[in-house]
Amino acid sequence: MTDVVISGTGLYTPSESISNEELVEAFNAYVNRFNETHQAEIEAGEVEPMAESSAPFIEKASGIRSRFVMNKSGILDISRMCPSLPERSNDEDSIQCEMAVKAAREALDRAGRTAADVDAIICAASNMQRAYPAMAVEIQNALGAGGFAYDMNVACSSATFGLQAAVDAVRGGSAKVVLMVNPEICSGHLNFADRDSHFIFGDVCTAVLVEKKATAVSVHQFEILGTKLQTQYSNNIRNNFGFLNRADESGVGAEDKLFVQNGRKVFKEVCPMVADQISAHIEELDVPVAGVKRLWLHQANINMNNLVARKVLGRDPEPEEAPIILDEYANTSSAGSIIAFHKYQDDMKAGEQGVICSFGAGYSIGSAVLRKL
Numbered sequence: 001m002t003d004v005v006i007s008g009t010g011l012y013t014p015s016e017s018i019s020n021e022e023l024v025e026a027f028n029a030y031v032n033r034f035n036e037t038h039q040a041e042i043e044a045g046e047v048e049p050m051a052e053s054s055a056p057f058i059e060k061a062s063g064i065r066s067r068f069v070m071n072k073s074g075i076l077d078i079s080r081m082c083p084s085l086p087e088r089s090n091d092e093d094s095i096q097c098e099m100a101v102k103a104a105r106e107a108l109d110r111a112g113r114t115a116a117d118v119d120a121i122i123c124a125a126s127n128m129q130r131a132y133p134a135m136a137v138e139i140q141n142a143l144g145a146g147g148f149a150y151d152m153n154v155a156c157s158s159a160t161f162g163l164q165a166a167v168d169a170v171r172g173g174s175a176k177v178v179l180m181v182n183p184e185i186c187s188g189h190l191n192f193a194d195r196d197s198h199f200i201f202g203d204v205c206t207a208v209l210v211e212k213k214a215t216a217v218s219v220h221q222f223e224i225l226g227t228k229l230q231t232q233y234s235n236n237i238r239n240n241f242g243f244l245n246r247a248d249e250s251g252v253g254a255e256d257k258l259f260v261q262n263g264r265k266v267f268k269e270v271c272p273m274v275a276d277q278i279s280a281h282i283e284e285l286d287v288p289v290a291g292v293k294r295l296w297l298h299q300a301n302i303n304m305n306n307l308v309a310r311k312v313l314g315r316d317p318e319p320e321e322a323p324i325i326l327d328e329y330a331n332t333s334s335a336g337s338i339i340a341f342h343k344y345q346d347d348m349k350a351g352e353q354g355v356i357c358s359f360g361a362g363y364s365i366g367s368a369v370l371r372k373l
């Protein structure tokens with residue numbers, strides 16, 4: 001079987017960020033305005049008053065302290081409560097394309113490659129900003145790459161599923177060098193007026209270059225020992241937005257066209273599945289638990305990550321064994337585990353092993369076991 005490596009990774013971080021305090025201040029101003037506007041109905045028992053959010057709750061429940069966003073002012077504007085990202089003309093690069101090109105350039109640099117070496121691009125993300133043409137084809141054009149390109153979406157597991165697709169393409173011979181990008185504009189599908197979830201997501205883009213070990217020239221290579229994917233249907237994380245079911249003009253039915261989840265159930269159901277998958281995956285590859293130097297986990301909730309790491313390792317993880325980036329980035333959907341991998345890989349020595357693992361809506365779980373070369 002052809003040996004395949006990750007030869008480079010890249011990260012694009014938006015220039016704007018929102019702290020919990022700033023987010024909560026805007027949310028609470030929205031709540032107070034809502035309650036004042038609906039005071040009569042609230043007093044008559046016809047409308048439920050909205051409750052305020054709290055920055056200490058957010059940090060305690062999730063570990064999140066801030067998030068990067070593509071547009072801050074629109075999110076904090078209480079008459080809007082969503083990013084202001086004006087539509088661009090068809091002649092301009094789209095926003096996701098712009099993000100992906102920036103992350104891709106870093107991945108190419110680290111891999112010692114140029115766009116001309118790339119012959120396949122997979123754009124894997126939770127949300128594409130349009131139906132077609134595929135974002136990946138626009139990114140291919142903007143970079144000047146050859147070959148073919150396509151989009152795919154498996155929600156928070158898009159990147160690990162994309163990684164397996166890239167490995168399969170290189171092994172099967174349909175491509176030599178695959179660029180997999182994850183432009184996640186999660187703020188676009190977040191309901192900033194929902195107290196339970198307004199703090200969860202941030203925006204970012206990651207990029208991963210995958211190619212044959214035999215011909216890779218990178219000094220940052222990780223051999224991909226194996227990839228493993230799993231899906232199991234669940235309604236506990238859902239977004240019903242789609243071209244067949246737009247909300248009517250009154251806005252009725254709009255809420256479920258954004259991210260909704262039953263967070264407690266997700267937590268309880270997904271953590272054991274994830275720990276079991278990682279344990280089974282390393283066992284299949286004859287990698288002992290003691291041989292796992294690092295877990296680059298999906299970044300949704302610090303308590304979830306600690307629980308998964310504890311179940312896999314059989315003890316509490318040291319901070320460097322399961323690095324956390326969600327404190328600064330929040331949940332960036334499929335990009336989270338790749339950000340952790342990108343930021344926490346350069347200290348790894350040849351022969352050391354680690355696992356990238358994502359989990360999310362579907363449910364979907366993806367893992368990749370890596371060895372530093």
Ligand code: COA
Pocket residue numbers: 052053054057058061062156195196197237261262263264266267300301304331333359360361
């Ligand atoms: N500010 C203050 N209080 C809040 C709040 C907020 N923003 N949001 C909820 N609360 C309150 C609730 O009303 C509830 O109060 P009660 O106990 O009086 O009923 C209490 O805090 C606990 O709420 P709950 O929603 O049960 O919180 P939680 O501890 O389960 O944490 C999540 C919420 C979402 C952070 C957590 O469930 C989680 O991370 N789940 C997994 C998420 C995930 O991975 N999703 C995948 C997405 S891709």
